[in-house]
Amino acid sequence: MKMIRRAFVAIGMAALVAAAVRLRGSGGTPPQSGGWRELSGPELD
Protein backbone atom coordinates (compact mmCIF):
# COMPACT_ATOMS: atom_id res chain seq x y z
CA MET A 1 0.00 0.00 0.00
CA LYS A 2 2.82 2.31 1.01
CA MET A 3 4.63 1.59 -2.25
CA ILE A 4 1.53 2.37 -4.30
CA ARG A 5 1.03 5.65 -2.46
CA ARG A 6 4.67 6.58 -3.09
CA ALA A 7 4.33 5.68 -6.76
CA PHE A 8 1.27 7.92 -7.10
CA VAL A 9 3.06 10.78 -5.34
CA ALA A 10 6.07 10.33 -7.64
CA ILE A 11 3.90 10.29 -10.75
CA GLY A 12 2.04 13.38 -9.55
CA MET A 13 5.28 15.23 -8.88
CA ALA A 14 6.64 14.25 -12.30
CA ALA A 15 3.44 15.45 -13.97
CA LEU A 16 3.68 18.79 -12.14
CA VAL A 17 7.31 19.28 -13.15
CA ALA A 18 6.53 18.29 -16.77
CA ALA A 19 3.61 20.74 -16.88
CA ALA A 20 5.79 23.53 -15.46
CA VAL A 21 8.59 22.83 -17.96
CA ARG A 22 6.13 22.66 -20.88
CA LEU A 23 4.49 25.92 -19.91
CA ARG A 24 7.71 27.74 -19.31
CA GLY A 25 9.46 26.49 -22.49
CA SER A 26 13.09 27.28 -23.10
CA GLY A 27 15.44 29.81 -24.61
CA GLY A 28 14.80 32.84 -26.75
CA THR A 29 16.94 35.93 -26.92
CA PRO A 30 15.41 39.23 -27.95
CA PRO A 31 17.35 41.31 -30.46
CA GLN A 32 19.83 43.53 -28.66
CA SER A 33 19.88 46.26 -31.27
CA GLY A 34 18.13 47.46 -34.42
CA GLY A 35 14.49 47.93 -35.26
CA TRP A 36 11.78 47.67 -37.88
CA ARG A 37 11.77 49.97 -40.90
CA GLU A 38 9.03 50.18 -43.52
CA LEU A 39 10.07 49.12 -47.02
CA SER A 40 10.05 52.12 -49.29
CA GLY A 41 11.72 53.82 -52.23
CA PRO A 42 14.32 51.69 -54.01
CA GLU A 43 13.38 48.59 -51.98
CA LEU A 44 9.97 48.62 -53.63
CA ASP A 45 11.08 49.91 -57.04
Place this chain on the structure above:
Amino acid sequence: MARVAIIGVGAVGARLARQLVSTDADEVVLRDEDRGRAEMVAQSLGERSRVDTAGLTAPLDVDVVVLAGRPRVHAKQAAALLAGGAPIVSVSDDLSDVRGLLALDRQARSLGTTVVVGAGFAPGLTCVLAAHGARLFDQVDEIHVAKAGTGGPACARQHHRSLGRMSVDWRDGDWENRTGGSGRELCWFPDPIGAQDCYRAELPDSMLLVPAFPDLRRATSRMAATRRDRLTARLPMLWPTHPEGGPGAVRVELRGQRGTARAVVVFGAMDRPAVAAGAVAAVATQFALDGVLRRQGAAGLAELVEPLPFLQELARRGVRAATFDGEATRAVRG
Protein backbone atom coordinates in the same frame (compact mmCIF):
# COMPACT_ATOMS: atom_id res chain seq x y z
CA MET B 1 -16.10 43.18 -67.75
CA ALA B 2 -14.50 41.40 -64.76
CA ARG B 3 -16.75 39.25 -62.60
CA VAL B 4 -15.55 37.72 -59.34
CA ALA B 5 -17.39 35.29 -57.06
CA ILE B 6 -16.66 35.17 -53.34
CA ILE B 7 -17.69 32.06 -51.43
CA GLY B 8 -17.95 33.06 -47.76
CA VAL B 9 -18.35 36.65 -46.61
CA GLY B 10 -17.03 36.60 -43.05
CA ALA B 11 -14.39 39.02 -41.75
CA VAL B 12 -12.01 38.33 -44.67
CA GLY B 13 -14.59 37.78 -47.42
CA ALA B 14 -16.44 41.01 -46.66
CA ARG B 15 -13.23 43.08 -46.77
CA LEU B 16 -12.14 41.38 -49.95
CA ALA B 17 -15.54 42.14 -51.51
CA ARG B 18 -15.19 45.81 -50.55
CA GLN B 19 -11.73 46.01 -52.13
CA LEU B 20 -12.87 44.30 -55.32
CA VAL B 21 -15.94 46.51 -55.69
CA SER B 22 -13.89 49.67 -55.22
CA THR B 23 -10.99 48.76 -57.52
CA ASP B 24 -10.82 45.55 -59.51
CA ALA B 25 -14.17 43.99 -60.38
CA ASP B 26 -17.19 45.18 -62.30
CA GLU B 27 -19.42 42.67 -60.56
CA VAL B 28 -18.97 40.72 -57.33
CA VAL B 29 -21.14 37.67 -56.75
CA LEU B 30 -21.53 36.70 -53.08
CA ARG B 31 -22.34 33.27 -51.71
CA ASP B 32 -22.49 32.32 -48.05
CA GLU B 33 -24.00 29.58 -45.89
CA ASP B 34 -25.76 32.41 -44.06
CA ARG B 35 -27.86 34.11 -46.73
CA GLY B 36 -28.78 36.96 -44.41
CA ARG B 37 -25.12 37.84 -43.92
CA ALA B 38 -24.47 37.75 -47.67
CA GLU B 39 -27.43 40.08 -48.27
CA MET B 40 -26.23 42.46 -45.57
CA VAL B 41 -22.75 42.62 -47.14
CA ALA B 42 -24.21 43.05 -50.65
CA GLN B 43 -26.42 45.88 -49.42
CA SER B 44 -23.42 47.70 -47.93
CA LEU B 45 -21.43 47.30 -51.18
CA GLY B 46 -23.99 48.81 -53.54
CA GLU B 47 -25.18 47.88 -57.01
CA ARG B 48 -21.94 46.24 -58.23
CA SER B 49 -22.54 43.27 -55.93
CA ARG B 50 -25.28 40.66 -55.83
CA VAL B 51 -26.14 37.60 -53.77
CA ASP B 52 -26.23 34.22 -55.49
CA THR B 53 -28.54 31.82 -53.69
CA ALA B 54 -27.42 28.66 -55.50
CA GLY B 55 -25.46 26.07 -53.49
CA LEU B 56 -21.90 26.98 -52.50
CA THR B 57 -20.40 24.68 -55.14
CA ALA B 58 -22.99 25.20 -57.90
CA PRO B 59 -21.39 26.18 -61.25
CA LEU B 60 -20.50 29.87 -61.62
CA ASP B 61 -20.07 31.99 -64.73
CA VAL B 62 -17.33 34.32 -63.48
CA ASP B 63 -13.69 35.18 -64.24
CA VAL B 64 -12.24 34.31 -60.79
CA VAL B 65 -13.65 32.43 -57.79
CA VAL B 66 -12.35 33.30 -54.30
CA LEU B 67 -12.88 30.80 -51.49
CA ALA B 68 -13.06 32.83 -48.26
CA GLY B 69 -15.46 30.74 -46.18
CA ARG B 70 -14.89 28.44 -43.25
CA PRO B 71 -11.83 26.16 -43.47
CA ARG B 72 -11.58 22.41 -44.17
CA VAL B 73 -13.95 22.52 -47.15
CA HIS B 74 -11.88 24.59 -49.59
CA ALA B 75 -10.34 21.61 -51.39
CA LYS B 76 -13.75 20.05 -51.92
CA GLN B 77 -15.22 23.37 -53.10
CA ALA B 78 -12.28 24.00 -55.44
CA ALA B 79 -12.53 20.51 -56.93
CA ALA B 80 -16.22 21.11 -57.67
CA LEU B 81 -15.72 24.61 -59.10
CA LEU B 82 -12.56 23.89 -61.09
CA ALA B 83 -14.53 22.44 -64.01
CA GLY B 84 -15.79 25.97 -64.73
CA GLY B 85 -12.24 26.84 -65.83
CA ALA B 86 -11.95 30.09 -63.86
CA PRO B 87 -8.89 30.58 -61.63
CA ILE B 88 -9.58 29.82 -57.96
CA VAL B 89 -8.07 31.77 -55.06
CA SER B 90 -8.24 30.24 -51.56
CA VAL B 91 -7.51 32.17 -48.37
CA SER B 92 -7.53 29.09 -46.13
CA ASP B 93 -4.72 28.58 -43.63
CA ASP B 94 -5.83 25.05 -42.77
CA LEU B 95 -3.28 22.31 -43.47
CA SER B 96 -5.81 19.80 -44.86
CA ASP B 97 -7.18 22.48 -47.20
CA VAL B 98 -3.70 23.37 -48.44
CA ARG B 99 -2.80 19.71 -49.00
CA GLY B 100 -6.07 19.08 -50.84
CA LEU B 101 -5.72 22.21 -52.97
CA LEU B 102 -2.11 21.42 -53.92
CA ALA B 103 -3.30 17.96 -54.95
CA LEU B 104 -5.47 19.64 -57.59
CA ASP B 105 -2.32 20.72 -59.47
CA ARG B 106 -2.59 18.17 -62.28
CA GLN B 107 -6.33 18.76 -62.74
CA ALA B 108 -5.84 22.54 -62.86
CA ARG B 109 -3.02 22.21 -65.42
CA SER B 110 -5.12 19.95 -67.63
CA LEU B 111 -7.92 22.54 -67.52
CA GLY B 112 -5.45 25.34 -68.24
CA THR B 113 -6.27 27.25 -65.07
CA THR B 114 -4.69 28.13 -61.73
CA VAL B 115 -5.49 27.44 -58.08
CA VAL B 116 -3.87 30.06 -55.83
CA VAL B 117 -3.35 28.36 -52.46
CA GLY B 118 -3.07 30.28 -49.19
CA ALA B 119 -3.73 33.85 -50.36
CA GLY B 120 -4.14 35.43 -46.93
CA PHE B 121 -1.98 37.02 -44.24
CA ALA B 122 -0.12 33.78 -43.33
CA PRO B 123 0.24 31.93 -45.57
CA GLY B 124 -0.04 34.51 -48.32
CA LEU B 125 1.83 37.68 -47.48
CA THR B 126 4.47 35.48 -45.79
CA CYS B 127 5.04 33.61 -49.08
CA VAL B 128 5.40 36.88 -51.02
CA LEU B 129 7.84 38.25 -48.42
CA ALA B 130 9.87 35.04 -48.61
CA ALA B 131 10.03 35.30 -52.42
CA HIS B 132 10.98 38.98 -52.15
CA GLY B 133 13.70 38.27 -49.59
CA ALA B 134 15.12 35.38 -51.60
CA ARG B 135 16.24 37.85 -54.26
CA LEU B 136 18.85 39.12 -51.77
CA PHE B 137 20.57 35.73 -51.56
CA ASP B 138 22.58 33.53 -53.88
CA GLN B 139 20.98 30.58 -52.13
CA VAL B 140 18.31 30.45 -49.42
CA ASP B 141 18.49 27.40 -47.20
CA GLU B 142 16.28 28.32 -44.24
CA ILE B 143 12.93 30.13 -43.99
CA HIS B 144 11.24 30.58 -40.63
CA VAL B 145 7.73 32.07 -40.51
CA ALA B 146 5.89 33.36 -37.46
CA LYS B 147 2.49 34.99 -37.09
CA ALA B 148 0.60 36.76 -34.31
CA GLY B 149 -3.07 37.62 -33.99
CA THR B 150 -6.26 36.37 -35.60
CA GLY B 151 -8.91 37.74 -37.96
CA GLY B 152 -12.58 36.92 -37.47
CA PRO B 153 -14.12 34.13 -35.36
CA ALA B 154 -13.39 31.40 -37.95
CA CYS B 155 -9.73 32.43 -37.95
CA ALA B 156 -9.63 32.40 -34.14
CA ARG B 157 -11.13 28.90 -34.05
CA GLN B 158 -8.56 27.76 -36.62
CA HIS B 159 -5.75 29.32 -34.54
CA HIS B 160 -7.01 27.51 -31.43
CA ARG B 161 -7.32 24.19 -33.28
CA SER B 162 -3.91 24.32 -34.93
CA LEU B 163 -2.08 24.97 -31.65
CA GLY B 164 -3.25 21.59 -30.35
CA ARG B 165 -2.15 19.66 -33.43
CA MET B 166 1.17 18.49 -34.87
CA SER B 167 3.33 20.95 -36.77
CA VAL B 168 4.72 20.14 -40.22
CA ASP B 169 8.27 21.41 -40.66
CA TRP B 170 10.81 20.76 -43.38
CA ARG B 171 14.18 19.52 -42.18
CA ASP B 172 17.03 18.25 -44.34
CA GLY B 173 14.88 17.04 -47.19
CA ASP B 174 12.09 15.47 -45.18
CA TRP B 175 8.89 16.44 -43.42
CA GLU B 176 9.01 16.39 -39.65
CA ASN B 177 6.04 16.42 -37.28
CA ARG B 178 6.46 17.99 -33.85
CA THR B 179 3.96 18.55 -31.08
CA GLY B 180 1.90 21.73 -31.36
CA GLY B 181 2.49 24.16 -28.53
CA SER B 182 6.15 23.10 -28.18
CA GLY B 183 9.35 24.81 -29.33
CA ARG B 184 8.94 28.22 -27.75
CA GLU B 185 10.77 31.01 -29.53
CA LEU B 186 10.68 34.70 -28.77
CA CYS B 187 9.88 36.40 -32.09
CA TRP B 188 10.17 40.13 -32.63
CA PHE B 189 7.26 41.38 -34.73
CA PRO B 190 6.87 44.88 -36.24
CA ASP B 191 5.62 47.54 -33.79
CA PRO B 192 3.31 47.76 -31.95
CA ILE B 193 3.06 43.95 -31.68
CA GLY B 194 6.69 43.62 -30.56
CA ALA B 195 8.08 40.50 -28.90
CA GLN B 196 5.80 37.47 -28.64
CA ASP B 197 6.42 33.90 -27.55
CA CYS B 198 5.72 31.71 -30.57
CA TYR B 199 5.17 27.97 -30.72
CA ARG B 200 4.86 25.17 -33.24
CA ALA B 201 1.36 24.52 -34.56
CA GLU B 202 -0.36 22.86 -37.48
CA LEU B 203 0.42 25.59 -40.01
CA PRO B 204 0.70 25.11 -43.79
CA ASP B 205 3.37 27.72 -44.63
CA SER B 206 6.17 25.18 -45.09
CA MET B 207 4.03 23.13 -47.49
CA LEU B 208 3.86 26.17 -49.77
CA LEU B 209 7.44 27.37 -49.35
CA VAL B 210 9.29 24.12 -49.99
CA PRO B 211 8.11 23.70 -53.63
CA ALA B 212 9.02 27.35 -54.31
CA PHE B 213 12.57 27.01 -52.96
CA PRO B 214 14.01 23.65 -54.04
CA ASP B 215 17.31 24.23 -52.20
CA LEU B 216 15.57 24.82 -48.88
CA ARG B 217 17.08 22.81 -46.03
CA ARG B 218 14.77 23.98 -43.26
CA ALA B 219 11.34 25.59 -43.18
CA THR B 220 9.40 26.13 -39.97
CA SER B 221 6.29 28.05 -38.95
CA ARG B 222 5.17 29.20 -35.54
CA MET B 223 2.32 31.19 -34.07
CA ALA B 224 2.16 33.53 -31.10
CA ALA B 225 0.26 32.08 -28.16
CA THR B 226 -0.27 32.73 -24.49
CA ARG B 227 0.02 30.16 -21.71
CA ARG B 228 -3.78 30.04 -21.56
CA ASP B 229 -3.89 29.31 -25.32
CA ARG B 230 -1.50 26.40 -24.87
CA LEU B 231 -3.29 24.98 -21.85
CA THR B 232 -6.69 25.06 -23.52
CA ALA B 233 -5.61 24.21 -27.09
CA ARG B 234 -6.95 20.65 -26.88
CA LEU B 235 -10.28 21.72 -25.37
CA PRO B 236 -13.23 23.36 -27.13
CA MET B 237 -12.90 27.16 -27.28
CA LEU B 238 -13.90 28.44 -23.87
CA TRP B 239 -14.07 32.16 -24.63
CA PRO B 240 -16.08 34.01 -27.28
CA THR B 241 -13.96 35.59 -30.01
CA HIS B 242 -13.88 39.17 -31.18
CA PRO B 243 -15.91 39.49 -34.42
CA GLU B 244 -13.15 41.48 -36.12
CA GLY B 245 -10.05 40.16 -34.34
CA GLY B 246 -7.31 42.45 -33.08
CA PRO B 247 -4.04 43.72 -34.54
CA GLY B 248 -1.66 41.06 -35.79
CA ALA B 249 1.66 40.65 -37.53
CA VAL B 250 3.77 38.29 -39.58
CA ARG B 251 7.51 37.75 -39.62
CA VAL B 252 9.62 35.91 -42.19
CA GLU B 253 13.27 35.14 -41.48
CA LEU B 254 15.48 33.95 -44.33
CA ARG B 255 18.96 32.51 -43.93
CA GLY B 256 21.34 31.61 -46.68
CA GLN B 257 24.44 32.30 -48.66
CA ARG B 258 25.33 35.68 -50.10
CA GLY B 259 28.68 35.52 -51.90
CA THR B 260 31.04 33.78 -49.52
CA ALA B 261 29.22 34.84 -46.35
CA ARG B 262 26.17 33.63 -44.44
CA ALA B 263 23.37 36.20 -44.28
CA VAL B 264 20.10 36.68 -42.41
CA VAL B 265 17.22 38.86 -43.63
CA VAL B 266 13.99 39.48 -41.70
CA PHE B 267 10.80 40.86 -43.24
CA GLY B 268 7.47 41.50 -41.55
CA ALA B 269 4.19 43.34 -41.64
CA MET B 270 1.68 44.57 -39.08
CA ASP B 271 -2.04 44.96 -39.69
CA ARG B 272 -5.41 43.58 -38.67
CA PRO B 273 -5.16 40.02 -40.03
CA ALA B 274 -8.62 40.10 -41.66
CA VAL B 275 -7.84 43.42 -43.38
CA ALA B 276 -4.44 42.27 -44.61
CA ALA B 277 -5.81 38.88 -45.73
CA GLY B 278 -8.58 40.67 -47.65
CA ALA B 279 -6.02 42.90 -49.37
CA VAL B 280 -3.70 39.98 -50.25
CA ALA B 281 -6.64 38.00 -51.67
CA ALA B 282 -7.76 41.08 -53.64
CA VAL B 283 -4.30 41.57 -55.18
CA ALA B 284 -4.06 37.84 -55.97
CA THR B 285 -7.48 38.10 -57.65
CA GLN B 286 -6.32 41.13 -59.61
CA PHE B 287 -3.20 39.22 -60.78
CA ALA B 288 -5.45 36.32 -61.85
CA LEU B 289 -7.78 38.72 -63.72
CA ASP B 290 -4.80 40.36 -65.44
CA GLY B 291 -3.40 36.95 -66.42
CA VAL B 292 -0.01 37.60 -64.81
CA LEU B 293 0.16 34.51 -62.59
CA ARG B 294 3.44 32.76 -63.42
CA ARG B 295 2.05 29.34 -64.19
CA GLN B 296 -0.99 27.11 -64.34
CA GLY B 297 -1.69 24.47 -61.70
CA ALA B 298 -1.99 24.73 -57.91
CA ALA B 299 0.65 26.56 -55.87
CA GLY B 300 1.25 29.24 -53.26
CA LEU B 301 1.97 32.90 -53.91
CA ALA B 302 5.76 32.39 -53.62
CA GLU B 303 5.59 30.38 -56.85
CA LEU B 304 2.78 32.18 -58.63
CA VAL B 305 3.46 35.92 -58.40
CA GLU B 306 6.26 38.36 -59.04
CA PRO B 307 6.86 39.59 -55.46
CA LEU B 308 7.82 43.20 -56.16
CA PRO B 309 4.70 44.32 -58.09
CA PHE B 310 2.60 42.36 -55.59
CA LEU B 311 4.14 44.22 -52.62
CA GLN B 312 3.86 47.55 -54.46
CA GLU B 313 0.15 46.96 -55.05
CA LEU B 314 -0.33 45.89 -51.43
CA ALA B 315 1.44 49.05 -50.22
CA ARG B 316 -0.87 51.11 -52.44
CA ARG B 317 -3.78 49.44 -50.62
CA GLY B 318 -2.29 50.28 -47.22
CA VAL B 319 -0.60 46.98 -46.28
CA ARG B 320 3.06 47.85 -45.92
CA ALA B 321 5.94 45.42 -45.47
CA ALA B 322 8.86 46.20 -43.19
CA THR B 323 12.38 44.91 -42.70
CA PHE B 324 14.31 44.42 -39.50
CA ASP B 325 17.65 46.19 -39.44
CA GLY B 326 20.05 44.94 -36.82
CA GLU B 327 20.75 41.84 -34.84
CA ALA B 328 18.14 39.15 -35.42
CA THR B 329 19.78 35.90 -34.52
CA ARG B 330 19.34 33.23 -31.90
CA ALA B 331 21.59 30.39 -30.96
CA VAL B 332 19.47 27.28 -31.44
CA ARG B 333 16.36 26.59 -33.46
CA GLY B 334 14.52 23.30 -33.04
